[in-house]
Amino acid sequence: MFAQTKEFPSAPVESPPFDLLRVPVIGRLLGWRHARTALQIPALIAGIAMIAHGLFGPTLAPKNLATTVSWVHFRGALVLVLLCAGNLFCLACPFMLVRQWARRWFHPWLTWPRALRNKWLSAGLFALILFAYELFDLWSSPWWTAWLIVAYFASVLAIDGIFKHAVFCKWVCPIGQFNFVASALSPLEVKVREEGVCVTCHTKDCIRGRRDASGLVTIQRGCELALFQPAKVGNMDCTFCLECVQACPHDNVGILSRPPASELMTDPIRSGIGYFSRRPDLAALTLVFTFGALLNAFGMVSPIYALESWMARLMHVSHEAPVLGTIFIVSLVVEPVLLLGLAAWLTQVWGGSRRAMLPLIVRYAYGLVPMGFGMWLAHYSFHFLTGMLTLVPVVQNAVSPLLGEPLWRWTGLPTRVVQPLEFGFLALGLMGSLMVTHRLAVDEEGGHPSRAFVPWAAVCLLLFAASVWLILQPMEMRATFMG
Amino acid sequence: MAATLIIEHEIDPWPARVGRELVTLKLSDAAGRAVSGARVKLESDMAHPGMKPEFGDTSEVGPGRYQGRLAFTMAGDWVMLVHITLPGGQSLERQLEVKGVRAN
Numbered sequence: 001m002f003a004q005t006k007e008f009p010s011a012p013v014e015s016p017p018f019d020l021l022r023v024p025v026i027g028r029l030l031g032w033r034h035a036r037t038a039l040q041i042p043a044l045i046a047g048i049a050m051i052a053h054g055l056f057g058p059t060l061a062p063k064n065l066a067t068t069v070s071w072v073h074f075r076g077a078l079v080l081v082l083l084c085a086g087n088l089f090c091l092a093c094p095f096m097l098v099r100q101w102a103r104r105w106f107h108p109w110l111t112w113p114r115a116l117r118n119k120w121l122s123a124g125l126f127a128l129i130l131f132a133y134e135l136f137d138l139w140s141s142p143w144w145t146a147w148l149i150v151a152y153f154a155s156v157l158a159i160d161g162i163f164k165h166a167v168f169c170k171w172v173c174p175i176g177q178f179n180f181v182a183s184a185l186s187p188l189e190v191k192v193r194e195e196g197v198c199v200t201c202h203t204k205d206c207i208r209g210r211r212d213a214s215g216l217v218t219i220q221r222g223c224e225l226a227l228f229q230p231a232k233v234g235n236m237d238c239t240f241c242l243e244c245v246q247a248c249p250h251d252n253v254g255i256l257s258r259p260p261a262s263e264l265m266t267d268p269i270r271s272g273i274g275y276f277s278r279r280p281d282l283a284a285l286t287l288v289f290t291f292g293a294l295l296n297a298f299g300m301v302s303p304i305y306a307l308e309s310w311m312a313r314l315m316h317v318s319h320e321a322p323v324l325g326t327i328f329i330v331s332l333v334v335e336p337v338l339l340l341g342l343a344a345w346l347t348q349v350w351g352g353s354r355r356a357m358l359p360l361i362v363r364y365a366y367g368l369v370p371m372g373f374g375m376w377l378a379h380y381s382f383h384f385l386t387g388m389l390t391l392v393p394v395v396q397n398a399v400s401p402l403l404g405e406p407l408w409r410w411t412g413l414p415t416r417v418v419q420p421l422e423f424g425f426l427a428l429g430l431m432g433s434l435m436v437t438h439r440l441a442v443d444e445e446g447g448h449p450s451r452a453f454v455p456w457a458a459v460c461l462l463l464f465a466a467s468v469w470l471i472l473q474p475m476e477m478r479a480t481f482m483g
Numbered sequence: 484m485a486a487t488l489i490i491e492h493e494i495d496p497w498p499a500r501v502g503r504e505l506v507t508l509k510l511s512d513a514a515g516r517a518v519s520g521a522r523v524k525l526e527s528d529m530a531h532p533g534m535k536p537e538f539g540d541t542s543e544v545g546p547g548r549y550q551g552r553l554a555f556t557m558a559g560d561w562v563m564l565v566h567i568t569l570p571g572g573q574s575l576e577r578q579l580e581v582k583g584v585r586a587n
Contacts (some may be wrong), residue, residue, distance in 0.1 A: 060562055060578065062532040072533035080567040140530040140560070300585060302558055387533025388492075394532075457494075473585050476558035477531040 012055045020085075020188060020255035021245065021291070030255070033246060044094035047149060053398055056145025058062070064142035065151070068387075068394045071139045076384020079182065079377045080422040086188035086255070087179045090169070090239035095156040099168070100156055112167045118281040119177065123288045126174040130292050131328050134299045135321060152365030166224035169239050176239065181289045183235035184366075185373045185432065190238055190245070190253065191229070197252040198230035206253060220247045223272075229253055231271035236282075245339035261432045265439040266364045276366055280358065283365040287336045290365075290372030294466055295331045297379045301473035306483060339462070340365065343455035351455070352447020363444065364456050371460055374429015375467045378422035386411040419471070433460040454457050487513040488566060490577050499561075503552045506539070508565060510547045516545025518569065525553045526564040527581070538566045558586040 021027040028033055054066025061067035081088050138144050139423065159168045167174050192198055203210075206229040209222035221243045223229070229244050245253045267277050276282060296306055304327075311323045344360035347353045353360060393406035400406065434457055442455035491509040506525055510518040525539040534557075541551030555561055561581040568574050 060528060060564075061530060062534060062536065064532070068532040071531070103538045138531075139532065286581075383531075383533050390533050408536050412533070474558060476586065477529065479559065 016193075018257035019193065021255065031245060036241060037097065040094050040097035043092045044097050044188050046254075047094045047153075047466050049398070051146045051149050053175045054142040054149070057142060057398060059142060061140045061142055062390065063397055063461060064145075065394055065395060066142040066145040067397050068390055070145050070149070070363035072383050072387045073391055075380040076388070078179070079373075079380045080384065082179065082186050082373075084187070086190075087235060087240045089182040090175070090176055091241060092099050093169075093176075093239070095173075096166075096169070096239075096241075098153055099156050099160045102161060106161045107421045108160060108162055108164045110163050112163045112171060116171060117168055119171070119279075119285040120281045122177045123176060123281065124170055125172065125283040126177055126285070127288050127292065127328065127332055129174045130296055131133065131324065133191050133296070135324055137142060145174040149335060165226070166239070170225045177285055178289065180236050181286055181349075181369060182373050182376065183238070184264050184369055186235060187257055188255050189235055189258050189263075190240060190242070191232065191258075193252050193254045193256070195230065197250050199253075201250060203249060204228070205247040205249055209243075209247055222247050226272040228271040231269070233266075233268050233270040236263070236270065236273055258449045261370055261436055264369060264436045265443075267363070267444075277359060277363045280362050284363040285313060286365050286372070287340075288332055290368045290375075290463070291332050293372040293375035293379070294463070294470060295328065297375060297467075297470045298331075300379075300475055300477055301470060302476040303473060305476065336365075339459055343459050346455035347441075347445065351441070351445055351449070351452030353445045353452055354447075364437060364440060367433055367440055367456060368460065368463065370432025370436060371429040371463045371467070374426045374432070375428070375463075375470075377425040378467065378471060381425065382415075382418050382422055384412075385418045386412045386415060422471050423468070425469070426464060429467075430460055430464040433463075488515070488518065488567070488569075488575065489515075490567075490586070492563070492565075492579055493540055494581065499555055499581055500556055501558055501584060501587050503539075503554045506541070506551055506553050506563070507544075508541065508549045510549065510567070517533075519543060519546050520570040521549070522568040523549040523551070524566040525551055526566065527553050528564065529563045530560040530562060555584045558584055560584070571580065 019027075021031050029038075050066040050069055053064055055065050057066070061071075078089050102133075109451065132138065132148075136144050138148065155172070156168050159172055160166070205220065205222060207222045207226070209218055210220040211217060212219050223244050224241070225237050227237060227244075229248070232238070240255075244256075264276075267275055269275055273279070273282070285419060307327070308320065308323050311326065312318065315326070317321060317323060340361045343364065344357045347360055348355075348357070352436070355363075389410040389412050392410050393408045396403040396406040437456035437460060438453050441456065442449045445452035484487050489511045491505040491511075491559070493509075495505040495507070508523060510521060510523075514516055520543070523541040525541060527537045527539075528534070529536075537554040537556060540553045540555040541549040544550045552562065563579045563581050565577045565579065566574070
């Protein structure tokens, strides 16, 4: 009798993820101890130049560094880098460099109040910045833009000068919150390379940092945002500061690739965050992010002025603030509550979900992030791509006559080239949101997952339709109300 | 030459609309005398940075009266820059607001 051998197909060998820190040159640069400072110094110089030009340079926004760099180049490059890599702008944050220097003399002594350890404040500040942007037409004012940057530096110094750890980054900074939410769609994540290595690690330097032999002097910081690498999931709250990379004695932290949006599909306990599903504050932040994307674009198209005029007549007011305030409350509070409330109710009665209304809204709110990011991408990349070369004449003008006659005719790509890209970004956003909400419905709704998915798919499609409509509207930028 | 230059401007049609509009400028000195023989160039800039500026030349159509066409490529608030070179060679620039350009 012949012995029978049965051949099993060998289990697929999972190839290790791409690791940016293993890439020649770039990896060595990012792994360098002073990499962050080296990136922050040019950003700080640019920031100082923007403040100076904003306060003392030309008053015309298209000719001033403060407005051109802030509202065309910074925002556009920010979303494109988030899409293609990760939260590299927090890595190069100039505000943190100033804070770092200031902390040599000022030692924070207080801990951030427990009541403020959530995203409610930062979600409110994010909405407030969007509101101020429209009300004060920041895009047309170099002076106000410069003061906004100054206020940012002052806030960082005031808050992080008093409170320990990275309070400003984690709980306050509106730009940081934008980056945290958007980086859920990024392909890169700071992550441990091999989990087994962390199991045997006893020092936990990635979170604790390292001190000298006396135990009094910190020679290497751990994560200031309380993200413990082995239990860290996704990019939320990660500033890519790479302190953990420096701190890990086993060289076990990398910048690894992962499927974009994957962190939105699951709900494990996350270090420094907890469960997404138990964080209504975080869900509220994602809703400000998503609905704010549409609102911010709405502020730049013709129908906003007709709406404002109509509302002003209805409300018998002549100042923009109450009208704009009403539009903001409707767009960022009433509309999301109604839309998501209706979808949650349908998920209960038609999809058979046994979860209460609020937990449903909180859980699925994260699913709308890709659609919101698609709209931010479409909007900001439009300004960036159509106006990217304007930096050349603006810099020439700022330092002239050293660089010759400013080339004012230099702008960027034509609108007809950029518009298809905008639709592409929106389509990507829609696909992402549909995938995430579908996965949530399949994984988390026991009754009828397909039926549970339908209302959320409808919300995604509605946001997509609104975004397409916005992109198709004629652009109109006025610094005048009811002009 | 004129220490004080008075510039009056007119855009036709008014309110300005998207398109190439007729701009008329009247230059005079402090005493009200027309300033002839100047070179006047026009530039329109959107209030938002990152937009393409438009440029236009003018010709003198009467004593101290300069006329040219200038494009406003989208609705919204614009700023018109008037670049003037006076007969004596002195150059100056004036910034004039053109608010609420309307869509067609």
